[in-house]
Amino acid sequence: MKIAIDAMGGDHAPEVVIQGVEQARDELSDVEFLLYGDENKIRPLLKNDSHMTIIHTTEKVNSDDEPVRAIRSKKQASMVLAAQAVKSGEADAMISLGSTGALLAAGLFIVGRIKGIDRPGLMPTLPTTDGAGFVMLDVGANAENRASQLVQYAIMGDFYARDLRGLKAPKVGLLNNGTEANKGNELHQETYKLLSELDGINFVGNVESDSILKHSADVVVTDGFTGNAVLKTIEGSARTILGLIKHAIMDNGMKAKLGGLLLKDGIKSVANTFDVSSYGGAVLLGLKAPVVKAHGGADAKAVYYTVKQVQQMVANGTVQKVVEYFQAHPAAKA
Structure with missing residues (x-):
C-alpha cells in the first residue's frame, strides 16, 4: 500500500x-x-x-x-x-x-x-457527548445541492460508517429545522421522501442541530452551505466554552483555582470529548x-x-x- x-x-x-x-x-x-x-x-x-x-x-x-x-x-x-x-x-x-x-x-x-x-462531499467525523462521534456531509465541498445528491451522501456516509466505524446499521439522519416529515423547504421534503424509500440504509428521519452532539444519528446528511455553517458553529462553540471555563478558573482568585483543581478530571474529560484529532481528517467522498x-x-x-x-x-x-x-x-x- x-x-x-x-x-x-x-x-x-x-x-x-x-x-x-x-x-x-x-x-x-x-x-x-x-x-x-x-x-x-x-x-x-x-x-x-x-x-x-x-x-x-x-x-x-x-x-x-x-x-x-x-x-x-x-x-x-x-x-x-x-x-x-x-x-x-x-x-x-x-x-x-x-x-x-x-x-x-x-x-x-x-x-x-x-x-x-454528481458532486463529491466533504465529510469530517465530529464528537458526541457519549464519545461515539458521528460523520456529517457535505460540510463545504458544494454551496448547494439537489435532493438526489443528498441521497448519494447518505449512501456514501453509510458505507464509511460501516467500514471505518464498525457500525452494522448506522443511523442516518437528515439535518432539518424540525423532526416532523413535513418540515423544511422543498429540498428537504424531497430528500426525506427519497431516503424513506431507499433500501439498505437505516434512515431515522430528520434530526435537528441541537441534537446531533447527543448522537441522534451516526451519519448526518446536509447540503454543503448548511453543513459548513454547522461545522464552524460546533468548532467555535467548543473553543469558546473551553476558553470561558479556563478564564473562570484562572481569573477569579484562589477559590476558583482550588475549585478548578478539584474539577480537573471532569474538565479534562470535557476537553477530550471535543478533541477530534483522534478521528482523523475530513474525507472527500x-x-x-x-x-x-x-x-x-x-x-x-x-x-x-x-x-x-x-x-x-x-x-x-x-x-x-x-x-x-x-x-x-x-x-x-x-
Missing part, C-alpha cells in the same frame, strides 16, 4: 506532517509513504527513511492562492504531484493539510469522480480513491490518526464498495 503525502501543506508543515507520518510508519509495516515537498526541509526531520520516498519539489499551493488556478498552473506543487500519483496508480490514496479549496479542485480535476456521483484533508493547524497526533484512517479505508476497499454500489444501482445516480 502506498500513501501520497503533501508534506508542505498546513500551518506547521513539514514538521508536524513528518512527525505524524513517522509515528504511523512505525506501526504500519505494510505502508509505503511518498513524501512530496522540499527535500532540504524534509530530510533533516526524518529519524530514518524506512518506507519513505521523498519526491523533491519547491513549489507548493499557498493558502491565499485561488484554488482552481493554483491546481492548473502550479504543475509541480506538492499537492498536485501527490494527486497525480493517485491518478496514475502510483499511490492508493493521498493526505494534505493544505488549502481545502485547492484539495477539492485537485480531487475533482486530477483524481476524478466515481462514475455516478465520491472520488475514485481516498483523498483526505487534515486541518491546516493539525498537530502530529492528528496527522498520525489521519494516516491510520486512510490506511484502513484502502485496506477495507471502502471506495471500491461505493463504486460497485453505484454500478449496481443506476437509479441512485443523480
Whole structure:
C-alpha cells in the first residue's frame, strides 16, 4: 500500500506532517509513504527513511492562492504531484493539510469522480457527548445541492460508517429545522421522501442541530452551505466554552483555582470529548480513491490518526464498495 503525502501543506508543515507520518510508519509495516515537498526541509526531520520516498519539489499551493488556478498552473506543487500519483496508480490514496479549496479542485480535476456521483462531499467525523462521534456531509465541498445528491451522501456516509466505524446499521439522519416529515423547504421534503424509500440504509428521519452532539444519528446528511455553517458553529462553540471555563478558573482568585483543581478530571474529560484529532481528517467522498484533508493547524497526533484512517479505508476497499454500489444501482445516480 502506498500513501501520497503533501508534506508542505498546513500551518506547521513539514514538521508536524513528518512527525505524524513517522509515528504511523512505525506501526504500519505494510505502508509505503511518498513524501512530496522540499527535500532540504524534509530530510533533516526524518529519524530514518524506512518506507519513505521523498519526491523533491519547491513549489507548493499557498493558502491565499485561488484554488482552481493554483491546481492548473502550479504543475509541480506538492499537492498536485501527490494527486497525480493517485491518478496514475502510483499511490492508493493521498493526505494534505493544505488549502481545502485547492484539495477539492485537485480531487475533482486530477483524481476524478466515481462514475455516478454528481458532486463529491466533504465529510469530517465530529464528537458526541457519549464519545461515539458521528460523520456529517457535505460540510463545504458544494454551496448547494439537489435532493438526489443528498441521497448519494447518505449512501456514501453509510458505507464509511460501516467500514471505518464498525457500525452494522448506522443511523442516518437528515439535518432539518424540525423532526416532523413535513418540515423544511422543498429540498428537504424531497430528500426525506427519497431516503424513506431507499433500501439498505437505516434512515431515522430528520434530526435537528441541537441534537446531533447527543448522537441522534451516526451519519448526518446536509447540503454543503448548511453543513459548513454547522461545522464552524460546533468548532467555535467548543473553543469558546473551553476558553470561558479556563478564564473562570484562572481569573477569579484562589477559590476558583482550588475549585478548578478539584474539577480537573471532569474538565479534562470535557476537553477530550471535543478533541477530534483522534478521528482523523475530513474525507472527500465520491472520488475514485481516498483523498483526505487534515486541518491546516493539525498537530502530529492528528496527522498520525489521519494516516491510520486512510490506511484502513484502502485496506477495507471502502471506495471500491461505493463504486460497485453505484454500478449496481443506476437509479441512485443523480
